Amino acid sequence: MTSAMQVLEQSVVVFSQNYLPLCRINIKRAIVLILDKKAEPLGFSTAGGWRIHSPRLVLDVPKHIRLTVASGERMWKVPPVNRREVLRRDHHSCQYCGSNKHLTLDHVIPRSQGGLHTWNNVVIACARCNSYKSNRTPLEAGMQLRTQPKPPVHPAIAFAVSEAWRNDATQFWINVQANLE
Template identity: 65%
Template sequence: MTAATHILEQSIVVFSQNYLPISRVNIKRAIVLLLTGKAEPLAMMNVPVWKVRSPSHVIEVPEHIRLTIKGKERTWRVPPVNRREVLRRDHHTCQYCGSTNHLTLDHVVPLSKGGSHSWDNVVTACERCNQRKGNRTPEQANMPLLSHPRAPIHPTVAFAEQFWREHQIRQE
């Protein structure tokens, strides 16, 4: 692998105008944003800077850039509670045993016991666990959840949380 190929495989973290990490882009897209003035280099700690050369320019591309333009904020709504979205949220994994086969949806607190069909009450369960739990709560069935259900969050917020978690791990 040549040095040029290695540099072109790098990804750059893009921050909004108010320094919120919003996405990752490839280095080619970052160069375009820098050259058109839509972004500026963001110096954070001791992060690497890649030098990209063309016949007429040498551009230093840092690992982080900040947008200088204000874009329209896309509206994002919490998706409806349905099979596809619950499976996506739970990573196609049974929330009781971790299985990935024969998946169904399960109400943590059954509808007959006053539970609701909402993000914080519906989880992915395999057929076996769903039948074993029956018309009981996880505590009554002695089947603890692997993770507590919650509504999906805005993709930008999820990216920012992941970025800061990774950044904190690197510093330790």
């Protein structure tokens, strides 16, 4: 049997009105959205969700919900190139050796050689790698980047291409097809 705390730690995938995956939210937030009629359950059975009991209400919370209100898409801008955002993009690790100690910003093509302070030219490097690379390109220093630097993508796009929700969504669409037949 599942405890109440274990159930409340579960998450629900949220789809837009156009059935595009947006994010994951906790069950408590999903319940509020459903009760406020801002979202509707997606799914044809409670087998893929949870039954929540309160003193006055029994509610079936599915693993997927769809927003029913237009969520005036907020404008998203590519964040500025700064230490915090580059650390987030590079997962707080050196892009040359993988270390997570004494991290600094490094310009792949040094500014003295015409390199710009852009998302495609700035990476996180540990102090040791940054010092060794010095005022050279990685090729000149004989170093290789672990990942190619690129600008961050819109959070909804990042979520849609992530593996975090795909298994749940696959099962959901299998259920949809089964009920249409």
